Amino acid sequence: MLRLITDFDGPIIDVSERYYRVYQFCLEKTRRPEQxxxxxxxxxxxxxxxxRVPEKQIALNSGLDEAQALEFAQLRRQTVHTEQYFQYDSLVPGAVDALLKIQEAGIDLAVMTMRRVRELDYAFQKFQLDRFFPExxxxxxxxxxxxxxxxxDKPLLMARAxxxxxxVADSWMVGDTEADITAAKKHGIKAIAVESGIRDRAQLELYQPNLIVQDLSVAVDLIIEGKLTDQEGRYIE
Structure with a gap:
């Protein structure tokens, strides 16, 4: 049997609107009146x-001074994973269809995420995703x-999993960050990086995944069709 372990934010959930709303909030809270x-x-x-431009630099680019930029970065860390902002997350286009394909193909499917239980449960309920991922x-x-x-932290989750x-006979990890690639490689699992999340191709290439593709849909199609080749065109065993 084949197993696919997927990250949640990036391959399945688009967090860009949440992160942007938090950016707007932190900028407004940190700026001085009339600034x-x-x-x-x-x-x-x-x-x-x-x-991967640092939060402090994003703040400076937005017109805050050095002291404000530090305050901005701290406030952002405290805010970005708070309950009221998760409503701004959305599904990555094609992600649900990709999950359905995995199920239909009889591939063992698991999710591995840095979300907390309550954060994952919220998204499962909102987007009806618990049908794909038993406890x-x-x-x-x-x-x-x-x-x-x-x-x-993520390699520790992988070890537990x-x-x-x-x-199983073979396993793949699909994710959008260096943490996903590192967790997979540390435990001898092949890594597919997707460009639908919080890292661009240049950042993903630094960690040398087996493959970089556009999104989960492309990754799933390649796995099911057995057409996985690396950047040099060699088949990945």
């Missing part, structure tokens, strides 16, 4: 996020988990 700031358009803001195929953080860095999940 002129330059709110970045969403496209420009998201491009900066995807190329024993969901790997996320407990509500009281103290995060360090995703690139350190590999201990608990039944053995």
């Amino acid at each position: 002129s700031v330059q709110e970045l358009p969403k496209v420009e803001f998201w491009q900066l996020k995807r190329s 024993n195929r969901c790997y996320c953080l407990s509500n009281d988990y103290v995060k360090t860095r995703d690139i350190e 590999l201990e608990e999940l039944p053995a």
Whole structure:
């Protein structure tokens, strides 16, 4: 049997509107009365996020001073994963169809995410995604988990999953960040990076996944059709 482990935000959920609304909120809260700031358009803001421009630099680009930029970055960290902003998340186009294809193909499907239980449950209910992921195929953080860095926390989730999940002949990990690629490679699982999330191609290439594709739909089609080749055109075994 084949298994596909997918990240949640990026391959399935588009978080760009949530992140942009939080950016707007933090900019407004941090600016002084009568201070002129330059709110970045969403496209420009998201491009900066995807190329890993630091929050402080985004604040400076928006017209805040050094002290304000630090305040902005701290407020953003405190706000971006708060309950009232999750309503702005949306489905990545084609993601649900891709999940249906996986089910129909008999591929074992699991989700692995840095969301907390309550954050994942909220999205499952809003978008009716629990039909794809039974409880024993969901790997996320407990509500009281103290995060360090995703690139350190995600390999720990992967280790837990590999201990608990039944053995399969082959596994793939689909994700949109360096944490996904690192978690997969550390545990000998092939990694497909998608460009539908919070990292652009240049950032993904730095971590050398087996393959970079547009989105989950493309990844699923390639897996099902057995047409997976690396950047040099060699078939990935």
